[in-house]
Structures are given as structure tokens and as C-alpha cells.
Amino acid sequence: xxxxxxxxxxxxxxxxxxxxxxxxxxxxxxxxxxxxxxxxxxxxxxxxxxxxxxxxxxxxxxxxxxxxxxxxxxxxxxxxxxxxxxxxxxxxxxxxxxxxxxxxxxxxxxxxxxxxxxxxxxxxxxxxxxxxxxxxxxxxxxxxxxxxxxxxxxxxxxxxxxxxxxxxxxxxxxxxxxxxxxxxxxxxxxxxxxxxxxxxxxxxxxxxxxxxxxxxxxxxxxxxxxxxxxxxxxxxxxxxxxxxxxxxxxxxxxxxxxxxxxxxxxxx
Amino acid sequence: xxxxxxxxxxxxxxxxxxxxxxxxxxxxxxxxxxxxxxxxxxxxxxxxxxxxxxxxxxxxxxxxxxxxxxxxxxxxxxxxxxxxxxxxxxxxxxxxxxxxxxxxxxxxxxxxxxxxxxxxxxxxxxxxxxxxxxxxxxxxxxxxxxxxxxxxxxxxxxxxxxxxxxxxxxxxxx
Numbered sequence: 001x002x003x004x005x006x007x008x009x010x011x012x013x014x015x016x017x018x019x020x021x022x023x024x025x026x027x028x029x030x031x032x033x034x035x036x037x038x039x040x041x042x043x044x045x046x047x048x049x050x051x052x053x054x055x056x057x058x059x060x061x062x063x064x065x066x067x068x069x070x071x072x073x074x075x076x077x078x079x080x081x082x083x084x085x086x087x088x089x090x091x092x093x094x095x096x097x098x099x100x101x102x103x104x105x106x107x108x109x110x111x112x113x114x115x116x117x118x119x120x121x122x123x124x125x126x127x128x129x130x131x132x133x134x135x136x137x138x139x140x141x142x143x144x145x146x147x148x149x150x151x152x153x154x155x156x157x158x159x160x161x162x163x164x165x166x167x168x169x170x171x172x173x174x175x176x177x178x179x180x181x182x183x184x185x186x187x188x189x190x191x192x193x194x195x196x197x198x199x200x201x202x203x204x205x206x207x208x209x210x211x212x213x214x215x216x217x218x219x220x221x222x223x224x225x226x227x228x229x230x231x232x233x234x235x236x237x238x239x240x241x242x243x244x245x246x247x248x249x250x251x252x253x254x255x256x257x258x259x260x261x262x263x264x265x266x267x268x
Numbered sequence: 269x270x271x272x273x274x275x276x277x278x279x280x281x282x283x284x285x286x287x288x289x290x291x292x293x294x295x296x297x298x299x300x301x302x303x304x305x306x307x308x309x310x311x312x313x314x315x316x317x318x319x320x321x322x323x324x325x326x327x328x329x330x331x332x333x334x335x336x337x338x339x340x341x342x343x344x345x346x347x348x349x350x351x352x353x354x355x356x357x358x359x360x361x362x363x364x365x366x367x368x369x370x371x372x373x374x375x376x377x378x379x380x381x382x383x384x385x386x387x388x389x390x391x392x393x394x395x396x397x398x399x400x401x402x403x404x405x406x407x408x409x410x411x412x413x414x415x416x417x418x419x420x421x422x423x424x425x426x427x428x429x430x431x432x433x434x435x436x437x438x439x440x441x442x
Binding site: 005008009012015024025026028030033036 | 301308427431
């Protein structure tokens with residue numbers, strides 16, 4: 001160690017003393033810091049948005065490729081259902097059939113969140129015919145009874161109102177089995193009387209439900225809800241049903257393909 | 269080093285307190301390194317921003333981390349500038365001197381000292397800068413993560429390296 005270096009070096013380093021007038025401005029520095037924070041937060045939000053958009057785009061591009069292949073022998077004309085279970089034009093290019101169980105919570109979510117969009121965007125615009133099919137699962141003790149009530153309400157002219165109420169009050173009646181009192185809250189008493197009359201002999205209703213179950217077996221439906229889409233000569237079973245934006249993208253692709261086949265159609 | 273405790277009583281890191289406690293000194297040290305007070309203030313905020321974004325550094329030794337980071341930023345700036353330019357910044361003016369020749373000589377000396385610092389090993393340069401800002405041995409040990417018993421030795425080596433580089437560049441000086 002050479003002690004002589006110290007004063008020599010310190011003398012040179014002293015040349016670097018900042019001007020005496022230099023007073024760092026902490027307030028301005030804090031403002032600059034806050035600006036950095038704001039920029040960082042904004043940038044993070046932008047990247048989050050970009051990542052979400054990229055994920056959605058990837059899902060939209062890849063999802064149709066993950067679908068099962070179309071049935072090579074499509075049954076374009078599926079078993080008929082009672083008129084009250086169908087909505088939309090019979091000439092619509094897309095036929096969508098929803099297999100559901102009234103005690104299934106995912107079915108309730110589908111009916112409450114996705115079906116209204118389908119009705120507004122496709123059924124009301126003549127692009128889709130929507131059918132409700134019953135698939136009461138054996139592990140749900142009240143789902144067949146609920147399906148009977150819904151069909152009986154349909155015969156009385158209140159199918160949509162009954163379905164909506166069944167899904168809305170699903171948690172209550174699936175706990176105590178009291179379906180009737182829940183329906184009675186929203187349906188007129190005259191309709192309730194007709195429903196009770198119909199339910200005295202449910203054999204016709206059970207036949208309808210049985211036909212749906214047979215149809216489900218033929219469509220290889222293994223869960224509820226399941227959507228079966230028939231369009232452009234193909235019939236595809238879609239389960240689980242994807243979120244609406246993804247489903248919409250798929251349906252729009254089908255409609256575009258339909259327009260390529262039939263460019264003269266009014267909707268094209 | 270007089271580093272106010274960055275942790276509040278409940279163990280949460282009080283960043284605002286660290287900011288207020290360290291910013292002025294960081295800015296002065298960086299002004300010493302860069303010779304540009306405005307740039308020094310920006311770099312001091314950058315160092316604090318890095319601390320804010322580094323949860324692992326937010327603890328009892330946050331002060332030392334902060335000074336090391338600030339010095340690294342300042343010395344990197346100095347090295348980059350030494351490569352790009354060979355003249356003193358107009359903003360790097362010492363105390364006003366009535367004699368233009370004295371002022372020119374002082375500016376030349378500051379440039380030379382900074383060029384030598386830029387050429388030194390970063391730890392040596394950091395030691396010399398902090399020491400010239402008046403940090404005690406204990407404070408130097410804390411800021412640069414040195415064994416307190418070895419600070420004298422490290423400082424002596426740094427001074428020796430500084431003088432050697434200075435003489436190599438500018439010849440023997442009185």
C-alpha cells in the first residue's frame with residue numbers, strides 16, 4: 001500500500017465537486033418517478049391487451065382445426081321436434097340443436113349467456129334455426145321431471161318462459177324437487193292448469209324425451225350441454241360449447257362457406 | 269452509510285421514505301460522475317425506479333443496492349460518453365471563475381479525471397467517487413458490499429490504479 005497516493009488522488013477527485021449551486025430537486029424527481037410509473041402501468045395494460053388479443057386470435061384460428069371431422073354420412077334432416085322447441089326460419093342455412101339437462105349448471109349458463117346472443121345474431125336474422133333437445137342425465141333426480149314440465153308448458157304455449165324459469169330457479173328446485181311452485185310464479189294459472197292436466201299422463205312427453213335421447217346416442221353426445229350444428233351438408237357435434245366469441249367466429253365461417261356455395265342467397 | 273431504515277414498523281417497504289432519504293445524495297454523486305447535473309438527476313430517478321421494480325432488493329440493504337446501481341448507471345454513462353466524445357460538456361462547469369484560463373484548465377482536469385474513472389475497474393471507480401463524496405469506511409463497506417476491515421486496502425488499490433492510469437494517459441503530475 002502506498003500512502004502517498006491518497007492526497008494526490010483526493011485532490012484530483014475534488015475537481016469533480018458539483019457546482020455549489022446544484023440543489024437536487026426532490027419534488028421534480030418524484031414527479032418524474034410518478035410519470036415513469038404511469039407509463040409502466042399503461043405499457044403493461046397494452047401488453048396485456050396484445051397478449052389477450054393474440055390468444056383469442058390463436059384460439060379462433062386453431063379451434064376449427066380441433067373440431068372432430070364432420071360426419072361422413074350426415075343426417076341432414078334430424079328427428080323432428082315439437083314446434084314449440086324450435087325457433088327461427090326453417091330455411092335458415094344453419095341448424096343448431098342444443099342438448100341440455102335442466103339440472104346441469106353449465107346448461108343454465110349456456111341458456112342464460114350464450115343462447116340470447118345466438119337468437120339475436122343468427123335466429124332473428126334468418127341465419128339459424130335453433131332446436132332444444134332434452135337429455136336428462138341419470139345422475140340428476142329431477143331433470144326428467146323438469147323436462148316434462150317444460151314440454152307440458154310448451155303444449156300450453158309457454159315453453160320459452162318455462163325454460164327460462166327452470167334454469168333461473170335451478171338451484172332451488174334441484175334441492176327440493178318442487179318444480180311446480182317455481183313455474184307457477186311466472187306462468188298464468190290457466191297455463192299451470194293445462195300443464196297439470198298434461199302431466200297426468202306423461203307418456204307422450206316421455207316419448208318426445210326418449211326420441212331426443214335416441215338422437216343424442218346417434219349424435220354421439222356424451223355431455224350436456226352439447227351443440228350439434230348442421231350446415232353446408234355437414235353435421236358436427238360440438239362439446240363443450242365454446243365461449244360465444246369463438247362460437248360466433250365458427251358460425252360466421254360456416255355462413256361464409258354457405259355464401260360461396262350459394263352466392264345468390266339474400267343474406268350473402 | 270447513514271441509510272434510513274427502508275422498512276416500516278410493520279415490515280412493509282416504505283419506498284417513499286427511501287426516495288426522499290437517498291435522492292439528493294444520489295443526484296450529487298451522479299453529478300460528480302457525469303458532470304451534468306440534469307442528467308445526474310435523471311439517472312438518480314432511474315436508479316430509484318430500478319429499486320422500485322426489484323422487490324428482491326427492497327430490504328434492509330436497499331441503500332447499498334441503490335448506490336451500487338446508481339454508480340453503475342453513472343459510470344456506464346461516463347464510459348459511453350468517453351467513447352463518443354472528447355470534449356467537456358457545456359453543462360459541466362465548476363464554480364464560476366473570473367479567469368477564463370483557470371476555468372479552461374479546471375474543465376480540462378475534470379475531463380481527465382472522468383476519463384480515468386471511466387477506464388478503471390467499476391468497483392475502484394465507485395470507491396473513489398463515494399469516498400470523494402465524504403462516505404466513511406463503514407459507509408463504503410455497506411454501499412459496495414465490502415468487508416469493513418478490507419475497505420482501506422481496497423481504497424488504496426483503487427487510488428493506486430487511478431494514479432497509474434492517470435500518469436499513463438497524461439504523464440507524471442505534481
